[in-house]
Amino acid sequence: MATFDDPGIANERTALAWQRTALSIVGGAAILARLRAADLAVLAVPLALAAMLGLWVLFESRGRYRRTVRAERRGGRAPAALTLATALIALSELFALLR
Template sequence: MTIAQRPDEGASNERTALSWQRTALSLLGGSAIMARLTWSSLGFVVLIPLGIATCLALWVFLESRGRYAHDAGTRSRGRSRGGTAPASLAVATTLLAATELAALTLG
C-alpha cells in the first residue's frame, strides 16, 4: 500500500462526517420550524421550500456518509468531492431565508 492509498487513522474523518450530518439535520429542523411559523402567512406555498430543503438535507446527509466511507479506507468513490454539498446547503439556506422574508413582507 502506498502512502497515497493509506486510510486516515485519526479522528478527523469522524468529526467531519458528524459535523456534515449535524448540519443536514439542522437544515431539516430549521426548515420544518420555518414552515410551521409561516404557515398562517403563506399557506401551502411553504411546502415548496420545505420539500426542497428536505431533499437537499437528505442528499447532504447521504453524501457525508459516502465521504466518510471513502476516507475511512474503502476508497469506493471514483470522483472528486467538489463543492456541491456546500453549494446545496447555501441554496437551501437562501431559499428558506427568502421564504421567511416573503412571510414577513406579506404577513
C-alpha cells in the same frame, strides 16, 4: 488516547459536523413550515426543496466519510446543496415577513 497520526478521527468529526448541519437545515425547514402554516401554500415548494437538500446532504456526508476512508476525491456538491437550502429557508422567511 488518540494519537495525532490517526487519520480516522478528523474525518469522523468532519462527517459528524456535516450530519449535524444537514439535520439543522431539515429541522429549520420543518419549524418554519410549522410557524408559517398560514403561508404554507406559497412556501411549501421552497421549504420542501430545502428539506430534501438537507436530507441529501445527510446521506452524502455518510458516503463522503466512507469515501475518505478509502481516499477517494470529494466534490463540492454537498456545500452547494447546504448553501442553496439555507438560502431557500431565508428567502421563504423573508417572503413571509414581507407579506
